[in-house]
Amino acid sequence: MQILTPNYILTPDVLLKDMAVAFDKTIRKIAPLEELQKEFGDADVIELKKNSLLMPGLINAHVHIEFSANKTSLSYGDFISWLYSVIENREGLIGGCGKECMQRAVDAMLESGITTFGAVSSHGMDLEVCAASPQNVVFFNELIGSQATMADALFGDFRSRLDASKSVQREGFYPAVAIHSPYSVHPILIQKALQIVKNEGLKLTAHFMESNAEREWLDKSEGDFKSFFENLLKQSSATSSAAEFLASFEGQKTLFTHVVKASDEEMESLASNGHTIIHCPISNRLLGNGALDLAKVQKHSINWVLATDGLSSNYKLDLFEEMKCALFMHSNLPLLDLARSLIKSVTKDAAAALGLNTGEIREGKNADMLVLELESEPNDELAIHLILHRYNISQIYINGKLQKCSL
Known part of the structure; x- marks a missing residue:
């Protein structure tokens, strides 16, 4: 005592x-x-x-530890340009971020006061570092893959990573599930993952409506994503609409990251289901996606929290820096009220969204x-x-x- x-x-x-x-x-x-x-x-x-x-x-609800090697490798200012630069540099970024690189990211978060973080893990390479970190960790094993022909193999890889995270037995470590996005995960995979979430009571997150490219692809199978999917994945249309994607999560509280381009109808769906928005202002700015309309979020009474995203779209994993940028980004909101909301968004509100006894x-x-x-x-x-x-x-x-x- x-x-x-x-x-x-x-x-x-x-x-x-x-x-x-x-x-x-x-x-x-x-x-x-x-x-x-x-x-x-x-x-x-x-x-x-x-x-x-x-x-x-402080609680950083959304971070990608595996991409912590990036500093000047990726292209900023436009989402599609950034995405192509990620694909072009993926091998170097992943291969160039070993245990020491990821450990530095975890240590930097601790130094800046982050005592809990949500690690969105695409490959499971960060499991060892996260399992050994002093912080509380919600370890979101990410599911990705829009091609039906690859569904079994992709789901098998996801399942093995989830099982590996479930083998970690230490205080403050919580295996969880991330579904990448509506444009990158086939509905069959989404349903299989959601069944696991429901059966095992796992925490759940997903990216949603980050860019104009996503908006146009899901609505019309057009826009900047069209050539991307046709050339790289031989896919001519979106596998689901935004409405169909959100309908999959009805009754399952989820943390949706970004939500910059969401419609009023989608905001109403998020509100009615008690979902939470994870707001990453620096990432949104660097990738040219604009700013989340916090006034609209508040109008719909949607829970929201602040997070850094990963070093693939940020220059620091620092929530004080993120809050400062948000304070200036949302210049239409009363300054003191916003500051108080930001402090709550990385403490009490983030803990509630993650279902943790802290904050x-x-x-x-x-x-x-x-x-x-x-x-x-x-x-x-x-x-x-x-x-x-x-x-x-x-x-x-x-x-x-x-x-x-x-x-």
Whole structure:
């Protein structure tokens, strides 16, 4: 049992002052220090510096660890150009990112305060690193393949990767399923994967409506994807529509990534099914896909969270940087309200979307916590300041275990 004595606690809904936190794996009690010392007499008391702030650890719900070798290899500014550059450089990117490369990505996330992440794994190469990481990991085994003739082989590979992830036995590791997108996965494969998800109670994610190319291909089997599919896959039309794809997920809460080009009808479907949107603003900008309409998302009362995507479409795996970019990208929204929503989107809301007992400084929640060193007493605009100024993170706890300390 340990007791932390911050000056301030961001729960993240409320800012508390001059309270202490008693915890082991979970947060046992929040109260004045004297009260905690009476109740937990044998606990170690950790004195924190003046203007210290305790807040929940950050949750990065969508990242591709396997593509962490990219820095200048891929083409930005247009989705199709980027996609062709991925195909052209795939062997070098995958082959050039061994265990050390992926470990650096995981370590960088931890240094920036990310205590939980959702790893979308295309090949299973990142399983060993993710299994050994100190963070909580939702390991999304990705299913991809739009050709019916290859369905059995592709599903067999997916199933073997999923089984390998299920063999990992450690606290905070959760095998899960990712269905790549409506244009890249055959409906037969989608149904087979969803049956596994339902039978085994697994967490589920998918990409949806990231680009104009996807919009035009699913709606009309036209646009920039037409030559791509005809030349590379000998496929002349989309295997399903957007509506058919979404209908597959009815009754199965899913985290849909991007959703930049979704229609009002599709937004209504996401809302009525209790789905969550994963918003990756830097990735959307770099690939020329525009910005998610957060006002529309809020109008439809859709849950949304913020994530970094992978280094194939980002320059950092850093949620503070992502929040800062989002703060400026969505200039039509009230600044303070947006800042507060962004903080919640990478803590409490992300935990709820992933079904994890974390994301809050609250009794009974897992002790995934950050200690930040503020420069002065916080005011009502703390959420803005946290995003803009990147205060030093002096301590990081995951499931009550200290991971970093620079006090």
